[in-house]
Amino acid sequence: MNWNRQQPSPMPHHRYRSVFDRVPVVPIERDWPNRRTTTAPLWVPVDLRDGNQALAEPMDPARKRRFFDLLVAIGYKEVEVGYPSASQTDFDFVRRLTDVPDDVTVVVFTPARRALIERTLESVRDIRTPVVVHLYAATAPLWRDIVLRRTREELTDLILRAADDILELSQDRDNVRFQFSPEVFNLTEPDFVLDLCNRLTTRWDATPDRPVVLNLPATVEVATPNVYADQIEHMHKSLDRRESVILSVHPHNDRGTGIACAELAVLAGAQRVEGCVFGNGERTGNVDLATLALNLYTQGVDPMIDFSDLDHIRATVEYCTRLPVPARHPYVGDLVHTAFSGTHQDAIRKGLAEHTRRAAEAGVPERDHPWDVPYLPIDPADLGRTYDAVIRVNSQSGKGGIGYLLHAEYGVKLTPDEEADFARHVQRHTDRTGRETTAAELHALYQQVYAS
Numbered sequence: 008m009n010w011n012r013q014q015p016s017p018m019p020h021h022r023y024r025s026v027f028d029r030v031p032v033v034p035i036e037r038d039w040p041n042r043r044t045t046t047a048p049l050w051v052p053v054d055l056r057d058g059n060q061a062l063a064e065p066m067d068p069a070r071k072r073r074f075f076d077l078l079v080a081i082g083y084k085e086v087e088v089g090y091p092s093a094s095q096t097d098f099d100f101v102r103r104l105t106d107v108p109d110d111v112t113v114v115v116f117t118p119a120r121r122a123l124i125e126r127t128l129e130s131v132r133d134i135r136t137p138v139v140v141h142l143y144a145a146t147a148p149l150w151r152d153i154v155l156r157r158t159r160e161e162l163t164d165l166i167l168r169a170a171d172d173i174l175e176l177s178q179d180r181d182n183v184r185f186q187f188s189p190e191v192f193n194l195t196e197p198d199f200v201l202d203l204c205n206r207l208t209t210r211w212d213a214t215p216d217r218p219v220v221l222n223l224p225a226t227v228e229v230a231t232p233n234v235y236a237d238q239i240e241h242m243h244k245s246l247d248r249r250e251s252v253i254l255s256v257h258p259h260n261d262r263g264t265g266i267a268c269a270e271l272a273v274l275a276g277a278q279r280v281e282g283c284v285f286g287n288g289e290r291t292g293n294v295d296l297a298t299l300a301l302n303l304y305t306q307g308v309d310p311m312i313d314f315s316d317l318d319h320i321r322a323t324v325e326y327c328t329r330l331p332v333p334a335r336h337p338y339v340g341d342l343v344h345t346a347f348s349g350t351h352q353d354a355i356r357k358g359l360a361e362h363t364r365r366a367a368e369a370g371v372p373e374r375d376h377p378w379d380v381p382y383l384p385i386d387p388a389d390l391g392r393t394y395d396a397v398i399r400v401n402s403q404s405g406k407g408g409i410g411y412l413l414h415a416e417y418g419v420k421l422t423p424d425e426e427a428d429f430a431r432h433v434q435r436h437t438d439r440t441g442r443e444t445t446a447a448e449l450h451a452l453y454q455q456v457y458a459s
């Protein structure tokens with residue numbers, strides 16, 4: 008019997024090439040599949056630069072400042088604050104950042120052009136706290152050939168001259184460190200990008216006390232995450248002065264696997280991750296730092312960032328970016344802690360009751376007891392949320408969810424037989440209306456049905 012009846016699609020897939028035909032992927036003895044992540048990497052939000060450049064209306068200074076203050080308040084210790092040579096707004100915002108806490112590093116982003124480097128360094132002239140000057144240039148062949156129109160040698164020359172300019176213009180500034188990003192690292196020949204990175208750490212004289220950040224972006228995501236992990240592990244194992252380099256990654260999300268790329272890259276040796284708090288950024292966005300942090304949290308690892316008031320963080324980010332967070336967004340979306348379906352509701356209800364029972368038995372507050380509730384990978388209360396939205400009723404629901412809601416909202420406790428009977432009435436009602444039934448409507452229906 009032929010169970011596979013799929014037909015070739017009419018779409019011209021022959022126009023596209025596998026990543027393995029676009030860039031040499033060095034075969035490596037990979038260690039990353041056997042590793043575990045037990046500590047948080049250094050997080051660097053780039054919302055004020057990469058996120059900002061993706062907005063139809065870039066943030067005004069007030070919005071930028073509000074975003075910056077939020078990032079610092081929740082625990083980020085390094086923040087990319089802008090592209091100061093891009094606009095007067097960006098420049099002025101950075102110029103005014105003279106009250107940054109001592110333990111927070113600001114990163115400023117610049118292309119490899121002397122005049123723009125001068126402007127960038129001018130923007131941080133009065134900042135006494137740590138500063139990273141972040142130089143970027145595209146290194147992948149497609150960009151070299153058609154955008155920059157330079158050979159490998161010419162591009163190396165351009166980048167090293169820019170590195171020298173940065174060195175010269177910051178020579179009396181002890182608080183300045185350096186970062187380089189070979190843009191579209193993931194489509195760049197490994198020998199070329201390795202050579203370039205090594206030349207930069209030599210030129211900038213990277214030391215353990217004054218490490219250079221080498222940030223290897225998947226500027227446009229083009230491969231499955233294991234390929235990116237291999238590329239990162241190759242660099243991790245091959246770079247000169249490794250102990251004087253902070254190896255950083257900067258995934259985008261074109262294939263929807265930015266999170267996986269970052270997680271595997273950390274296993275592969277990356278120490279630092281750049282992204283945006285809820286994944287804003289060019290096209291499908293930068294990697295989502297909130298999801299990455301909370302993924303760690305749900306493995307029992309301290310993310311080192313405080314997401315315990317997630318709705319406040321979300322409201323601030325939505326205000327600053329003018330972009331709504333979708334209902335299904337991991338951890339923070341309106342519907343991510345909600346079950347409409349009957350068997351899930353039943354499991355959650357039993358799981359919550361069992362959680363309460365076990366905590367009491369152990370003699371610890373419920374908020375301290377290990378969390379193990381079916382279908383809820385995280386306790387909504389840990390994110391500052393209530394259990395109000397955990398169960399909602401429509402035609403997909405069953406007696407368990409209906410009973411839970413009536414009890415939780417109105418203190419009406421039904422016996423199992425009563426629940427089963429009332430659920431039949433609710434089912435008829437939800438089938439007829441086709442809508443969700445609120446707790447209030449449920450209660451009204453209950454009173455109507457059992458009035459006498």
Ligand SMILES: CC(=O)SCCNC(=O)CCNC(=O)[C@H](O)C(C)(C)COP(=O)(O)OP(=O)(O)OC[C@H]1O[C@@H](n2cnc3c(N)ncnc32)[C@H](O)[C@@H]1OP(=O)(O)O
Binds near residue numbers: 060092154155190
């Ligand atoms: C992956 C990333 O996120 S990279 C960051 C992208 N972000 C931004 O572009 C936002 C801010 N940018 C800007 O405000 C402007 O692009 C500026 C001020 C930097 C430059 O503006 P303009 O001088 O008008 O140039 P334009 O925007 O057209 O950029 C194209 C030029 O930059 C060159 N260029 C591109 N990247 C780089 C780089 N990293 N270093 C040096 N030159 C570069 C291109 O080759 C091109 O030069 P050409 O005109 O000689 O062909």
Ligand SMILES: CC(C)C(=O)C(=O)O
Binds near residue numbers: 144189190226259
């Ligand atoms: C140049 C860098 C860091 C970048 O924004 C990207 O490649 O997406």
